[in-house]
Amino acid sequence: MTMFHFFNCAILTFGPHAVYYSATPLSEYDTLGTSVKAALVYLGTALVKLVCLATFLQVSENDGFDPYQELLKALIGFIDVAGLFFALTQLTHRNISQNHKFQAVGLGWAFADSVLHRLAPLWVGARGLEFTWDYILQGLEANANLVLSISLAALGSLIWLRKNKPKTLIPIIYACAGIVATMPSITSYLRRGLEWHFPKVVGFELFTSLVMAFISWQLFSACQRPSA
C-alpha cells in the first residue's frame, strides 16, 4: 500500500539490525568489517545450498509434507552450520574479544539473510495498492531470525572457539545448537505438515527464539565463569 507501508515494513525488517549494532558495544569496537565478512560468507553458503537443492531435490506436485524431501532439506541446511563455522574460525579477525566476535558474526549473518530473503518481496509487494498482513509478519519473522542467528553464533563459538568447557554442559550445548540449526525444517514442517497459518508460525518462531536466546545466554555465562 504505497511507499509509506513499504517504509514501515522495511524499518521493521531491517531496523533491529541497525539498532543492535549501535546499541551494543559492537559499534565502539568497530566490528563492522567482521559483520560484512560474515554477510559475504552467508552469500556464498546460500549459493552452495541453492546448487545442492537444485541437484538433489525433486519438485513435488502437492504442497504436502514429504518426510524424505524434508530430511534432505535438513541435511542441506547443515551447510549453513558449516558456513557459520567457517565464518567464526577461519576468517582472520582483528583482535576482538570472543564475546563480540560471535555477536558481530551473528548480526552479519542475520542481516544478509533478511536482505536476500525479504527485500525483494517487500519491494515488489508492499508498494502496491493491495494491503495484506504478510509483510508485517515477514518483518516479525526477520526479528526472530536475528535472535536465532545470534544464539546459533553464540553456541557455535562455544563449541569451536572455547577450549575449556565444563564437561556437564557440553551435551546441552550440542543439543541446543542442533535445535537452533534445524529451526528452518521445524517451521516448514509446521507450515506444511500441520498446516498452521502464517501468524501462528511467526508467533512460534518468536517464542522459540526468545527461549533459545535465554538458554544460550545462560550457557555462555556459565562457560565464562571458569575463565573469569
Place this chain on the structure above:
Amino acid sequence: MATSKKSSELLESMYSVIALLFILVACVELCDAAAAVDVYRLIQYDMSGSPFGSRFAALNHHAASSRFPPGADLSRTVLIIPLRELNITFVREYITQKKPLGGLLFLLPEVLSFKHGGNKQVPEKEKMKKLLAELERLLVHSNIPYPVYFAFENDEIDTVLADIKKNDAMGQPATATTGGYKLVIPTAEPKKVASPTITNIQGWLSGLKADGDANQLPTIAIVASYDTFGAAPALSVGSDSNGSGIVALLEIARLFSLLYSNPKTRGRYNLLFGLTSGGPYNYNGTQKWLRSFDQRLRESIDYAICLNSIGSWDNELWIHVSKPPENAYIKQIFEGFSNVAEELDLKVGLKHKKINISNPRVAWEHEQFSRLRVTAATLSELSVAPELFEGTGGLFDGRQYVNETAIIRGVKLIAESLARHIYGHQGKNVQLFADESSLAVNPAYIRSWLDLLSQTPRVAPFLSKNDPFVMALKKELADHADEVNVQHENLEGIFTFYDSTSARLNIHQVASVTFDLLLLLVLGSYLIVLFCFLVITTRGVDELISLFRRPPSRKVKTA
C-alpha cells in the same frame, strides 16, 4: 592516463548496470488485486452534436454499495448495484438531477453472460426483461458525466460486495482515511471512432428465363438487418433483434438455392437476399443500399419482405405495411400469408402505419422501400413500432430469450408463401417444405447459426470493414446465392461513436492512512525500547543516562 581511462570506462559500465537495475525495479508492478473482473462500458455517442451515454472511461475511486449512509459525499465513490437490488427511481433521480457521483457499476446475473452463462434458464424472465429494458432506456438517452460499467456477478465480486455492505452498515463509507475497497480501471480517454462503416451484403438468385423472353424477370426481395445497438455495445448480441431475422433469411436462402439449383424447379422470379447494416439508425444502410440500385432493378422488384424479430412469439405474427390495406398488392401478399398461416395453425395480422416523409424517424425497414415506391412489408412479432434505439438487441436479448421453434415456424410460413407466389400455387394445398422431405427446414442449421449470433456483439461502428463475422455472413450467402456483392458505406453524419467498450477492473483492498501512521508509531516505539534494552543489558544503565546528558563544558576544565 591509461589507468584513469580504464577506470572511467569501468565506471560507465557500472552506471549502465545501475541504471538498468533501477529501470527493472521501477517496472516490476505485479497484479496484486483482490479481484480482477471483465467489465463492459455504457455506450458513448453524440447525436446531432448532443452528447449521450457515459462520457468517461477511466476509474480510480473507492467503492460503496447502495446502503451508503444518507448524506454521504459520493462524488469520489463508485456505487456497486446488483440487478436484483436495483431501484430504478433512485438511479433515475441521480441521473436526471445530475447529482455528483464517482461512477456506477451494475452487476448482472451470471446466467445472462454469453461467455459463462451457458443455456441455463433465467429465473423470472419477464420481470428481468422489463427491468433491463427500463434501465437501458434510461441510460442510453441520458448524458452521464462519469463512468458507467456493467459486469457479471461471480463469487469474487459477491464476497467483495458483501464486505462493502458490512462496512457501509457500520456507517463507515470508504475514503482515504478509513480503508475499504478501491476500484481501478486504467484505460485511456475514449476516442471517437473515425468514419464508422456500414456493410450491406446482397445475394442474388437468378430465376429461369424462358428463351425469347426479352423482359426482365420480376424480383422478390427478402431483407434483414444484422447489426445491433444496446446499452453495453460489447454485450449487444441481439439474439431476437435481429439474430432471428438473419437466421431465417439464411435458411430461406438455403432452401431456395436447393430449389433453384435444378433448372426444372427454378422459378420465374429472381430472388434478392439483403443483409443490411445500420438498422438501429433509422435503417440508414437499407436506404443507401436501395439508392445504389439501378432504376430498372428497383422497378422489377415485385415486393420485399423485411424480417425483424421473429424469434420469441407464440401464435401470432404481424405484417406491417405502409401502403393502405386496400391496395391490391398488399391484399395479395396478406392473403398469401394468411392461407399458409391457417394451415400451419398460427395467426397473421395486418398493421398499417402511414409514413411521414418529414419525420426522419424510420421505425420499420419496409418504410425505406416504400419511400422509393417499392411495395414492401415487415414480418415481425412486435405489434407496435419500436422507438429509437429500442428493440435493437439490448442487455436482455440473449440466447435464453429466443425460441428455435418459433423461428422454424416463421421460416416455414415465409418459404411456403413465397413458393406459392413464385410457382403459382395460390389456393392449392401443396406443401413444398414439408417435414421429413429433402426440403425440410433444418433445425440444426438454425440452432448453430443462432448460437453463433448469440455470442457475437454486432454494433455497426465497432465492426470494421473486414470484420470476420461480416466475412462469414458473406461466405454463407455465397454458398446459397449465385452472386454476392458487398457494399461499404459510411454511417450518416449525425451519429458519432466513441471507443473503449470493455476493460478489466481491478478491485484492491486498501488500508487507511491512519493505520500506517499508527504502525509507524508502534514501530518507532518498539525500536526505541529495543535500543534502550540493549544498551542497558550490554553497557549498563549509566551509559543510557550518559547518552542524554550533555558532555561537561570546557569552562569547567580550564577553571
